[in-house]
Amino acid sequence: MNKNIWILIMGFFLFQACLDDEGNYSYSDLLPIEIDSSKMSNSYRITQLDYLVVDPEVKQGVDDSNLSYEWRIFQESNMPNSETGKVVNDVVGQERKLNYKVTTPPGEYTLSFTVTDKQNGVSEVISRKLYVESFASVGLMVMHGDADSTDVSILVNDRIVSDATMDGVKHNIFSITNGRRAVGAPGMVAYVNNTHNVYVYTKGNAGGFRTRGSDLEVLDTYAEMFTEPLESSNIDFQGYNSWLYNDLLVNGGKVYFAGQATTTFTKFGVPVFGVEYYAEPFIGIQERGYYYGIFYDRLQRRFLYVDYSKTAKTFKEAGASAAFDMNNVGKDMVYAEHGFEKKWYCVMRDPANVAEYSVYVCDFSKMDDGNRGVGKYSASGCTDMKDAKAFAVGNRSELLYYATTTEVKQCNFKDGGTSTLRYTLPTELTQAGYEISMLYLFKVSGKENEGKLLYIGVYNPTTEEGKLLECPIVETSGEILKDKVKTYDGFKKITHMAYKSK
Incomplete structure (x- = not known):
């Protein structure tokens, strides 16, 4: 019986401490990031030196000014590209709308779009297959x-x-x-x-x-x-x-x-x-x-x-x-x-x-x-x-x-x-x-x-x-x-x- 009373007393003080906490976070900081991909293709095929344009809608409440963006092109394997001798893993954009003049070597890649809340570090990621074709084609x-x-x-x-x-x-x-x-x-x-x-x-x-x-x-x-x-x-x-x-x-x-x-x-x-x-x-x-x-x-x-x-x-x-x-x-x-x-x-x-x-x-x-x-x-x-x-x-x-x-x-x-x-x-x-x-x-x-x-x-x-x-x-x-x-x-x-x- 005495044990239960002590648990109730400790719970009361913990609840009071939460009410008195004036830290700079709230439930609004945990609002989910929503990427509307309805305007995005299931995959993209682009020729070198053409512009890859992708314009998704992003929402997180009313104010989205605390969001950062990253577009990245990377290959799944660790085999270096035959032309460059390097593994492709490049950031190609840091705005919500991607407008990238494609200089990536020809090949099959993943295009990823990451949206991050700068206040709490929460991120949302969406990806698509990307096929880059030679500017100088067959x-x-x-x-x-x-x-x-x-x-x-x-x-x-x-x-x-x-x-x-x-x-x-x-x-x-x-x-x-x-x-x-x-x-x-x-x-x-x-x-x-x-x-x-x-x-x-x-x-x-x-x-x-x-x-x-x-x-x-x-x-x-x-x-x-x-x-x-x-x-x-x-x-x-x-x-x-x-x-x-x-x-x-x-x-x-x-x-x-x-x-x-x-x-x-x-x-x-x-x-x-x-x-x-x-x-x-x-x-x-x-x-x-x-x-x-x-x-x-x-x-x-x-x-x-x-x-x-x-x-x-x-x-x-x-x-x-x-x-x-x-x-x-x-x-x-x-x-x-x-x-x-x-x-x-x-x-x-x-x-x-x-x-x-x-x-x-x-x-x-x-x-x-x-x-x-x-x-x-x-x-x-x-x-x-x-x-x-x-x-x-x-x-x-x-x-x-x-x-x-x-x-x-x-x-x-x-x-x-x-x-x-x-x-x-x-x-x-x-x-x-x-x-x-x-x-x-x-x-x-x-x-x-x-x-x-x-x-x-x-x-x-x-x-x-x-x-x-x-x-x-x-x-x-x-x-x-x-x-x-x-x-x-x-x-x-x-x-x-x-x-x-x-």
Whole structure:
């Protein structure tokens, strides 16, 4: 009984103490924070350099001035991002309304919004999935420019990217990202998968850049892409090609090699040596390691190959079944590109007669046995080939296109060396002064339209405006389906295209 009385007395005094407490807190300090997510999406998909705008309503009684806000983007795994080498966990906003220009690397993340009561530390959190896509998206990179500068745009449609939701061009990605165009006339553009880099090669003593694949931000100058940085007087980009993870580059007539086997960029070393040569700007490749690269020597008018030790080697003497002697061609190389059955189709010209053309075909699917020259055909009957501005080679059949100022013709080199007119620029283009500047045949392995799309770049020298024509073709015959041609605007002079796979 006495125990119960003492409990009542102590309870009375504790209650009185609570009434007398004049601390700066009250039940109002514990009002719940309410985030109204009705205006928020369940997830967000955004392209780099676009603005991510999210505007949720937040309530906590009448006065919300004591609230603080934090927007954060973070990745679930602890694996560093392949581009930055860092784990993404960034605060991207400290206002209720998020208005963030997305510079986060491409990937899948969580976007969190935390609202905190600054007086008592109570917080409320809401999160959503966030998918950041490359500013430089999957598609066909289009290099274009003038005599002094270069830019790169990307064409996207469902003919080249099966799940594409747009049909158009993302213009001038290089200059938008870097605030300037690349110095020098356009050379070549190329995507490297392992390092997720884009090479933007230009003519002149600048040479171009190595750029980040997601947005084409400059990572290295051309000179810095070599283990011994090149002096500007030694910069003379001429050609590039790759196979698997191996890069081959022609600068000033010399061939350079670099293996990109990891996600870290490997610089080009010393030029390939072994014999004296001056390489033409076309590089033959194969994917079995028989040859690390093949090129044509302008000095001795012969084919050479690069072996595993990165040494230039001559081919064996011509065998019984050889169509020609790889060591004694005696022609000038005009153009070369891989095509049907991965053979290398080379357009050659007689140095003593500029009107006499031939097509030499090489097969590098086997080790050198003296018989790698598998075809030699006259193309002298292909009219106006001496005036050709561009070439393209098919891979679904033995197609060879060439373009004059206003026409695209097919060289029937295996059928008497005659030509077939396949396309003439529309009157409205020719009357406006447009001329053909480039041909490119879409040959990305495994794609539905592999070998079925021919792209024609046209340019008006007066207005300095360029256009791109997408031309479906019959891949077996070479016929261009004129009624299905689609035109894209907004370029300067188009000189090269290449596929970007991610």
